[in-house]
Amino acid sequence: MKVDWNEFWVKVVDATGETVYMVLVTLALSGVLGTVVGLALFATRKGGILRNRVVFAVLNALINVIRPIPFIIAIVALSPVTRSVVGTMIGTEAAIFPMVVVATFGVARIVEGNLLSVEPGVIEAARSMGASPVRIIVTVLVPEALGPLVLGFTFMLVALIDFSAVAGTVGGGGVGNLAMTYGYLRFDTSVMVVAVAVLVVLVQLAQLLGNFLARKVLRR
Amino acid sequence: MIELRDVTKTFPSGPSGPSSASKGSGRDGKKRAEGGFTAVDGVSLTIDRGSVFGIVGHSGAGKSTLLRLVNYLEEPTSGSVLVDGQDLGALSERRRRAVRRSIGMVFQQFNLFRSRTVLGNVAYPLKLAGLGRAEARERAEEVLRFVGLEEYARRYPEQLSGGQRQRVGIARALATSPGVLLCDEATSALDPQTTQEVLALLKRVGGELGVTIVLITHEMEVVRGICDKVAVMEAGKVVETGGVYDVFARPRHPTTEAFVRSALQDLPEAATWDRLRARHGGRLVTVPVTENGAAGTRELSRLLREHAVDFTVAHAGVAEVQDRPLGSVTLELRGADEDIDAVLLHLASRTTVGAR
Numbered sequence: 286m287k288v289d290w291n292e293f294w295v296k297v298v299d300a301t302g303e304t305v306y307m308v309l310v311t312l313a314l315s316g317v318l319g320t321v322v323g324l325a326l327f328a329t330r331k332g333g334i335l336r337n338r339v340v341f342a343v344l345n346a347l348i349n350v351i352r353p354i355p356f357i358i359a360i361v362a363l364s365p366v367t368r369s370v371v372g373t374m375i376g377t378e379a380a381i382f383p384m385v386v387v388a389t390f391g392v393a394r395i396v397e398g399n400l401l402s403v404e405p406g407v408i409e410a411a412r413s414m415g416a417s418p419v420r421i422i423v424t425v426l427v428p429e430a431l432g433p434l435v436l437g438f439t440f441m442l443v444a445l446i447d448f449s450a451v452a453g454t455v456g457g458g459g460v461g462n463l464a465m466t467y468g469y470l471r472f473d474t475s476v477m478v479v480a481v482a483v484l485v486v487l488v489q490l491a492q493l494l495g496n497f498l499a500r501k502v503l504r505r
Numbered sequence: 506m507i508e509l510r511d512v513t514k515t516f517p518s519g520p521s522g523p524s525s526a527s528k529g530s531g532r533d534g535k536k537r538a539e540g541g542f543t544a545v546d547g548v549s550l551t552i553d554r555g556s557v558f559g560i561v562g563h564s565g566a567g568k569s570t571l572l573r574l575v576n577y578l579e580e581p582t583s584g585s586v587l588v589d590g591q592d593l594g595a596l597s598e599r600r601r602r603a604v605r606r607s608i609g610m611v612f613q614q615f616n617l618f619r620s621r622t623v624l625g626n627v628a629y630p631l632k633l634a635g636l637g638r639a640e641a642r643e644r645a646e647e648v649l650r651f652v653g654l655e656e657y658a659r660r661y662p663e664q665l666s667g668g669q670r671q672r673v674g675i676a677r678a679l680a681t682s683p684g685v686l687l688c689d690e691a692t693s694a695l696d697p698q699t700t701q702e703v704l705a706l707l708k709r710v711g712g713e714l715g716v717t718i719v720l721i722t723h724e725m726e727v728v729r730g731i732c733d734k735v736a737v738m739e740a741g742k743v744v745e746t747g748g749v750y751d752v753f754a755r756p757r758h759p760t761t762e763a764f765v766r767s768a769l770q771d772l773p774e775a776a777t778w779d780r781l782r783a784r785h786g787g788r789l790v791t792v793p794v795t796e797n798g799a800a801g802t803r804e805l806s807r808l809l810r811e812h813a814v815d816f817t818v819a820h821a822g823v824a825e826v827q828d829r830p831l832g833s834v835t836l837e838l839r840g841a842d843e844d845i846d847a848v849l850l851h852l853a854s855r856t857t858v859g860a861r
């Protein structure tokens with residue numbers, strides 16, 4: 286049974302909206318949480334400005350456990366937690382929860398890595414001026430690493446579009462769900478093509494935006 | 506006034522630290538303390554208010570570590586650091602941060618914030634000190650005028666030359682009107698001409714603003730140019746300290762001697778002696794040139810006239826140290842043997858001469 290494109294495009298628009306919603310909400314939540322974890326990781330490491338062996342070891346171990354889990358497995362493994370937090374295991378909201386969990390730790394590594402790339406001399410300069418550790422993080426480290434951070438977040442944004450499509454195929458909403466339900470289960474190639482096209486366009490837009498912002502920040 | 510009392514800094518040894526067996530095993534004869542590496546070893550120094558104090562030493566001597574101890578960026582393993590009579594070790598980290606605001610620091614690699622403009626860099630310590638936007642801006646512009654960079658306020662560090670960047674670094678360090686400026690190899694990344702410009706600026710900082718300057722360098726030329734006092738470091742220890750002219754005129758430690766000779770370039774080296782002897786048939790004699798020239802060259806002139814001995818300048822090196830001449834001149838003496846002997850005998854009784 287092929288879809289009737291005269292009516293079906295509404296579903297495509299809705300699904301695209303859902304995908305965008307899922308991705309942006311996830312990016313916002315995991316962006317904040319991941320940045321906090323990443324900053325903590327950076328600051329508590331050996332030789333860091335707030336070194337704390339225990340906090341670092343716990344965070345580091347947690348990330349190393351969560352990160353290698355394939356996203357599709359994470360969705361399933363987290364589903365009991367998802368149900369108790371969100372109240373359901375299907376739909377857009379239910380998809381957002383595992384996405385946030387996984388993305389948070391991805392963002393944390395990106396933030397940690399980019400902060401490590403800031404020249405230690407600049408931190409030393411700020412210390413010599415009497416800046417406190419928190420002040421250094423907020424007014425030196427983050428601004429100095431902003432260019433690479435923007436690119437890192439762009440990378441995360443693109444990965445989230447991918448995540449959202451995966452989540453869609455197993456009960457989440459959005460374009461992935463559309464492709465699964467109509468394109469795959471009903472063998473409608475046209476839906477598949479449109480779904481892929483939508484994803485490609487979204488990824489392109491995300492990358493363009495990221496590159497634009499990074500160029501602004503880096504002044505080149 | 507800054508006072509270091511028997512300050513020692515031992516870094517704990519780590520697997521990748523410089524004290525691991527692969528690297529630290531006695532290079533430059535440096536000690537590997539049990540369970541760590543002693544970068545600064547029992548140093549006591551007094552740095553007077555308003556003076557320009559130089560610290561020289563070869564790479565790895567512990568100069569940077571010593572400087573970082575002064576503003577407690579590094580905590581001493583033992584000993585105490587006093588700034589204006591205040592023992593930094595007795596303060597909380599919070600109070601220490603307040604003290605750091607009264608001690609500016611300048612770095613070899615400038616360490617400017619790339620995300621901020623020149624103005625933003627200079628305004629940063631002012632914001633830390635609690636100034637409002639407008640006030641910080643006004644003061645930052647004032648300091649930029651002092652270093653001659655007011656027109657570059659809107660630029661970013663990467664749009665400046667090395668010398669300009671260091672002037673921004675100095676402006677940033679001076680923004681909060683600190684009483685002390687710590688300079689870690691502030692000119693080592695610069696070419697000779699730019700080095701002179703930056704040194705001239707530092708001189709003004711000391712002279713016009715009365716800031717106490719502690720300056721680290723491995724170039725004795727820098728010490729000669731602007732320092733009042735100097736300490737020579739080797740393997741974590743201060744091996745010699747004193748007024749710059751005295752240390753230049755009478756170096757006691759071999760390391761100091763080597764540093765002084767490299768700066769003055771006045772004594773012929775061994776190979777040069779060979780060439781001088783091949784070129785000059787007469788007797789060669791080296792006479793020191795000091796601030797009281799009477800003891801050396803003026804006396805010589807009279808002696809040569811009295812004994813009818815001729816001379817030719819074979820080699821010479823005289824520089825100004827603290828606005829006073831210092832160096833030596835090597836002469837070829839020609840005349841009757843007994844006359845030359847008489848000249849040398851007289852001369853030797855008044856001053857140290859080296860004859861070959």
Ligand SMILES: Nc1ncnc2c1ncn2[C@@H]1O[C@H](COP(=O)(O)OP(=O)(O)OP(=O)(O)O)[C@@H](O)[C@H]1O
Nearest residue numbers: 516522523542544563564565566567568569570571
């Ligand atoms: N954080 C550290 N941990 C372990 N060892 C250190 C540390 N910092 C410095 N050192 C060691 O202490 C010694 C002195 O270092 P320092 O940087 O003070 O030398 P320096 O005189 O400033 O040398 P340079 O002229 O090359 O800058 C060196 O051997 C160095 O490897």
Ligand SMILES: [Mg+2]
Nearest residue numbers: 568569570689
């Ligand atoms: Mg150094």
